Amino acid sequence: MDYEVIVVGGGPVGMWLAAELALARVSVCVIERLEEPIRQSRALTLHPRMLEMFDMRGLKERFMKRGRPIRTGHFSMLNTRLDFSVLDSSSNYTLFIPQVITEQVIEEHALKLGVVVHRGMEVVSMREQEQGVEVVSVCASGAQANVSVMTAAYVVGADGAGSIVRKQAGIAFPGTDTTLTAVLADVELANPPENGVHSEYSERGGVMIAPVSPDIYRVILTTPRLINVPKDVPVTLEEVRTELRDLLGTDLGVTNPRWLSRFGNATRQAQTYRKGRILLAGDAAHIHFPAGGQGMNVGLQEAANLGWKLAGVIRGWAPDTLLNSYHDERYPVNTQFLRNTEVQTRLLDFTPAVLAHRQLHEEWFRHPEINRSMAEQISALDVCYPAAGNIPQHPLNGKRFADFELQLPDGVTSYAYDLLHEGRFVLLHLAQDPKVSNEFRHISLSHISYVEAVAEELPVGWRGVHTVFIRPDGYIAWAISVEQTDIASVIKDGIVTLI
Ligand SMILES: Cc1cc2nc3c(=O)[nH]c(=O)nc-3n(C[C@H](O)[C@H](O)[C@H](O)COP(=O)(O)OP(=O)(O)OC[C@H]3O[C@@H](n4cnc5c(N)ncnc54)[C@H](O)[C@@H]3O)c2cc1C
Numbered sequence: 001m002d003y004e005v006i007v008v009g010g011g012p013v014g015m016w017l018a019a020e021l022a023l024a025r026v027s028v029c030v031i032e033r034l035e036e037p038i039r040q041s042r043a044l045t046l047h048p049r050m051l052e053m054f055d056m057r058g059l060k061e062r063f064m065k066r067g068r069p070i071r072t073g074h075f076s077m078l079n080t081r082l083d084f085s086v087l088d089s090s091s092n093y094t095l096f097i098p099q100v101i102t103e104q105v106i107e108e109h110a111l112k113l114g115v116v117v118h119r120g121m122e123v124v125s126m127r128e129q130e131q132g133v134e135v136v137s138v139c140a141s142g143a144q145a146n147v148s149v150m151t152a153a154y155v156v157g158a159d160g161a162g163s164i165v166r167k168q169a170g171i172a173f174p175g176t177d178t179t180l181t182a183v184l185a186d187v188e189l190a191n192p193p194e195n196g197v198h199s200e201y202s203e204r205g206g207v208m209i210a211p212v213s214p215d216i217y218r219v220i221l222t223t224p225r226l227i228n229v230p231k232d233v234p235v236t237l238e239e240v241r242t243e244l245r246d247l248l249g250t251d252l253g254v255t256n257p258r259w260l261s262r263f264g265n266a267t268r269q270a271q272t273y274r275k276g277r278i279l280l281a282g283d284a285a286h287i288h289f290p291a292g293g294q295g296m297n298v299g300l301q302e303a304a305n306l307g308w309k310l311a312g313v314i315r316g317w318a319p320d321t322l323l324n325s326y327h328d329e330r331y332p333v334n335t336q337f338l339r340n341t342e343v344q345t346r347l348l349d350f351t352p353a354v355l356a357h358r359q360l361h362e363e364w365f366r367h368p369e370i371n372r373s374m375a376e377q378i379s380a381l382d383v384c385y386p387a388a389g390n391i392p393q394h395p396l397n398g399k400r401f402a403d404f405e406l407q408l409p410d411g412v413t414s415y416a417y418d419l420l421h422e423g424r425f426v427l428l429h430l431a432q433d434p435k436v437s438n439e440f441r442h443i444s445l446s447h448i449s450y451v452e453a454v455a456e457e458l459p460v461g462w463r464g465v466h467t468v469f470i471r472p473d474g475y476i477a478w479a480i481s482v483e484q485t486d487i488a489s490v491i492k493d494g495i496v497t498l499i
Contacts, residue, residue, distance in 0.1 A: 003029045003116070004314045006135050006152040008123045008165050010034070012043075012099065013282030013299035014158030015106045015115075020307025022113035023057075023423040024447070024472075026314050029150070030115060031137055033122035037107070040186070040259045041098035044210065044218060045293035047073070048084060049380035050300050051091035055403065056420040056474050060091070062105050067097030068211070070196060073378050076291060076344035077199050077206045077222070078358060080365040082375040088460070089381060090403045090417075098212055099296060121148060126155060126168040126278070133277050154310060156279045158303070163284035169275045175268025175287075180348065181231050182222040182289075184261045185240045189217045190253025200247065201358065203350050207247045216258055223247070224350050235260035265289035265345045267338055273302075273327040281306055286334050291344035292378045298337055301380060301473075302330045308423065308447075308472035317447055329385045340377060385475055391494050396461055396479040401470050404462075406430075406453040414453070423472045424449045427491070430458075431466040431482055439488045447472075448495070469494055 005021055007014045010032030021028040046054075046063060054060045072081040073094050084093050111117065121137040133155040139146035157165025166173060192209070199208040205223025212218050221243050237260065241251040269286045273279060282299030306326045312318030347358055364370050376382040387397030403417045419426045425448045429436055432454065443450045458465070466487060468479040478494050480487055 001132055001152055002150040003027050003152040005029075005154045005156065005310060006031060006133070006150060007156045007158055008135070009157065009159030009163075009282075009284065010037075010107070010117060010119070011158060011160060011282065012103050012106055012296050013303050014156070015103065015110050015117075016300050017156060017158060017281055017303035017307055018115040019106060019110035019113055020304060020423060020472075021311055022110065022115045024308060024311030024315065026311050028115055029152075030110075030117045031121050031123055031135065031150075032117060032119050035120040035141070037100065037103055039100060040261075041100045041212065042290070043099040043102065043293060043296040044096055044212060045073075045297070046095040046097055046102065047294065047297045047379040048087055048089045048091045048093070049383065049400070050297045051095060052089060052400075052403065052417070053301065053304055053474055055091065056417045057109075057423065058418070058421045059105065059109060062109075063095060063097055063102065066101050066105070067095040068196075069093040070096050072197070073375065074199065074208070074292065075365065075374055075378065076347040076358070076361070077201050077208055077220075078347070078362050078365060079199070079201060080362040081197075081199075082365065082378060083371055084375050084379060086368065086372055087375055087379060087381060088402065089379075094293070094379075096210065096212075102296070118148075123159070123164055126165060128169075128276050128278060153314060154277045154279065156281055156306070156310075157284040158281045158299075160283045161287045163280065165278060166270055166280055166284050169278040169280075171275055171278075171280065172271040173268045174271060176266065178231055178264030178266045180222075180227045180345065181229055181262045181264045182220060182348070183226055183235050183240065183243075184259070184263060185219040185221070185235065185237075185254070185257060186212055186216055186259040187219060187237075187240070187254050188215055188256040190255065191250065192217055192252060202247075203352075203355060205243065205247050205350065206348065207244065209252075219244070219254070221247075222348050227348075229262065231262050231264045233262065235262055263290060265342075267342060269331070269334060269338060273330060274323055279306060279310070279323070279326065285330075286338060288338050288341040289345045291341045291348075294337060294341070294378060294380070297380060298334065301383070302326075302334075304473040305330055312447065315447070317445070333383055387478065388497050391478045391497050392480060392484060392490060394465075394479040394481060396465070396468065396476045399461075399476050401474045401476050402459050404455060404457065404459050406455040408451070408453050417474075419449065419451055420470065420472065420474060422449065425472060425477070426451055426470040427467065427495070428453065428470060429467045430454065433466065433487065436467060436488055436491065440491065467491055
């Protein structure tokens with residue numbers, strides 16, 4: 001085998017998955033057809049849950065330095081924006097940061113961890129064998145047919161919407177085609193709106209304007225004139241100018257377009273995220289209208305879900321069946337996510353009936369509970385996974401692990417997320433129970449860290465927790481209450497059960 005894992009596609013998701021694997025000492029390469037990273041940024045947002053995950057790897061500050069936190073998000077360009085500041089998270093905001101920069105930070109991190117990146121190579125075919133997968137690529141410049149064959153125990157297709165990996169594996173991609181399009185224009189504005197993010201929606205159409213960098217703004221337009229224009233019709237600056245004038249009474253002095261593009265609402269999801277030794281992640285596994293700025297965030301989160309499982313199977317501390325839980329956990333989450341983007345798309349219309357619906361939604365979104373619930377959905381803070389059936393029940397099982405301050409035995413104050421920097425499970429013992437301490441203090445498993453700590457202030461729902469087992473992707477595998485009997489053997493069973 002040339003590598004333990006080959007990741008096809010060096011976009012944000014493929015590169016993040018490769019980094020997670022390399023952190024777990026898996027030998028991994030990325031095959032990317034582009035010789036240079038792309039210069040246009042589709043995504044502009046990092047949402048709270050992804051910022052939390054970057055925090056768990058000690059990377060959040062690198063993104064914060066290069067982005068701009070915004071307290072609000074949007075749902076279908078409604079005039080009532082979602083208030084993220086009420087979220088129960090140390091990252092209760094959206095970070096505006098161009099995808100190009102997000103990709104740069106992730107790639108730097110991946111390279112530092114030892115990921116091998118083969119650029120300028122396009123995967124053209126694949127064949128699964130008993131012990132691995134053979135991947136055939138050609139030099140993408142095509143000057144001379146330079147064919148390369150590599151093998152790995154597993155291949156992950158993170159090669160975007162048109163995924164060759166998905167097609168070669170024969171994985172169906174059911175869903176619906178584009179029925180409407182919108183326009184994206186990254187431009188300079190001589191007279192930009194005063195507030196950071198500006199959006200308006202009426203029977204004449206919708207416009208959203210957000211800063212991309214000090215001199216570039218992103219203008220998103222959805223209007224009765226534009227909505228039925230096919231996706232492949234080039235966008236002109238004049239078109240943007242006309243629509244802005246019509247919607248705002250001014251074209252804001254729009255000039256110097258950096259990127260003009262049309263995007264649509266095709267919505268599809270791979271029937272399975274795993275077929276034998278082949279797995280899918282990111283846009284290769286699902287596509288949708290980019291409403292609410294969620295697609296890249298969701299893909300990065302599933303890469304985090306897959307990374308430790310694949311590492312466990314390769315390193316031999318987990319059975320191959322653990323990989324099935326990747327599909328079992330992520331498919332329902334993404335089904336819900338695609339439903340959310342479809343609802344947003346349905347609200348992008350200009351008929352009196354839809355405008356009335358929009359108005360109702362705007363009224364509902366002013367209610368704090370609805371605002372919180374929708375903000376949790378868009379930011380992915382509401383994601384939780386079903387708990388294994390054969391461990392003692394606890395309300396925290398399967399929930400997201402939120403950050404909090406704790407004191408370590410040497411008196412040092414730490415943040416809980418710091419415990420996850422190495423991408424290992426954390427067996428966090430909070431009860432100062434000598435029996436448990438003696439039994440697990442010297443646990444010597446490469447994928448588990450044992451940590452004893454106390455906390456002055458525990459997060460909601462944590463009162464009475466004795467020990468908690470946290471997955472490398474920041475979800476609580478299980479928690480045990482102080483009332484539980486025979487705790488040491490319950491912990492042992494719990495570690496075995498999970499893997
Ligand atoms: C207008 C627009 C705005 C968006 N805004 C947001 C946002 O604000 N927030 C958000 O979270 N998401 C947003 N998204 C979605 C986001 O851009 C995508 O979900 C994200 O890029 C998916 O990442 P990926 O790594 O899965 O795929 P991609 O970014 O598509 O990367 C796939 C990579 O695979 C490579 N590749 C493809 N085929 C091969 C092959 N055969 N061999 C080798 N390499 C190959 C490609 O060159 C590419 O580099 C937006 C999308 C659009 C269209």
